[in-house]
Structure formats: structure tokens, C-alpha cells
Amino acid sequence: MVGLQGAGKTTWVAEHLAGTHVVVSKDHWPNARHREARQRRVVAGLLAEGASVVVDNTDPSPAERAALVELAVAAGVPARAVFLDVPLETCRRRNEARSGRARVPDVGLFSTAARLVPPSTAEGFADVRVVRG
Template identity: 50%
Template structure:
């Protein structure tokens, strides 16, 4: 059983990566699925805890740019005995802005939101409590390139 945290800008391919790699095996938790819900953070934590309590693996598909965003989720995973894995989506602001511009409805966010997220984005670290970390980028032709994390990895 594992708790997988996606870390990256809006439009970086996180949801597509979930569909490609985890949809058949992991519960999908994303605050984007309930944009008008109150207490979204509490709801997210409850859903993660409940799924892990049932022995189900979970993917958290949000931006999670700051250590403070990830800490409570890692704590839930640890408390439930889950392997905690992070996937850092290499930031490419221009590509993310272009993908975001192609979105419709609530899926599209204001461009300034991507700039804010980029400013907040902090690379994950094993010191946060991750058991494994990976760096992900979109492949030029299609799909994703995933490699093991190096502690000297940084946004960019």
C-alpha cells in the first residue's frame, strides 16, 4: 500500500500521468474534483485516511508546492503504514501556460495562479519523510520521462 503525492504546476501533466500509470491501482484524490466544497483540505485528508485504512493505495493529484502542503499528508501515510512516494513534475512555465490556455471551464485557471504556484514551488526531499522520490517531465513526442530523484534536484 502506498501514498503517492504529485508535486508540480497546474498543466504539468499530473492528471494524465495518473491516468496512464495509476488509474487501475490507486484511488484518485484531487481537490479539483470538488471545487466548491468547503473545508477542501480537511475533506482531502479524510478521504486519504479512509482509503489507506481500507488498505487501498492513493494518489494525491494536486500541486502541493510547499513542504507545509505535503507534511500533513505524509503524516497520514506514515500513521497508516503506507509507503510514501513523491513525483516531482519538472516546471516548464511556458508549456504549462499553453496547456492551461487550451483547457475549458473550471479546468482552466488564471495565468497568475501558475506564476504564484511556481513562486511557492519547493523541491521535495527525503527529509520530509518520503520513501521514494522521482522527477517527471513530459516527453517531447508523448508520454512521460521518469527518473530517480537526486537530492540536488531543484525546480527547473
């Protein structure tokens, strides 16, 4: 999954992939140290077991997605990207409606937007699906 906070990634995953894929998200471990490394270990382990995995994070840049693509390649499975292409203002409004830890400070949302590069097959993805919202 690729998209800004508030783009609807978690909802899209719940509606389209949760029944067939194991969902991995760094949000599942809000207080964990080294969440990135933990995510890589969990994804690698699930792929080694033959599970279909969906990673539900923002993953806005090719550099931030590279490790996940490498894990899929190492496991011999295609990496696929789903990009939720949702305007920043829509994401900001949705984020404002959130409460507690679910609400991301505006600076975090704007920082992610500044790094956002749509995924492409040039990164190693077998295919890229764009969902506009």
C-alpha cells in the same frame, strides 16, 4: 503528485496509477468548503481500508505536502512523491488551451510556481520520482 497546473499530473496519473490506486483530488469537489480537510479525511479513510492512494494536486511546498506524508506514516505505508518537472512556460501554454473551470488564471499559476519546491526524502518521502516534461 507534485507539479504546476498544466504539468500533466492528471494525465500521468491516468496512464500510470489509476488502475492500481484510488485517485483523490480536490478538483473532484470544486464547490466544497474546507476541501483540504475533506481531502485529509478521505485519504485517511482509504489508507485505513488498505487502499493504495494517489493525491492528484499541485502540492507545491513541503508545508502543503506535510499532512499527506503524516497520514501515510500514521497508516504505516511509505509516502512516495512523483514530481512533474515541467517548465512554467509549457504549463502556461497548456493551461491557456483549457476552458471553463479547468483553466487556472495566470496569477494562480504564477503563485504556485513561486511556492514550488521539489519534493525530497528529507520531508519523509520513501522515494521521489522526477518526470521531466
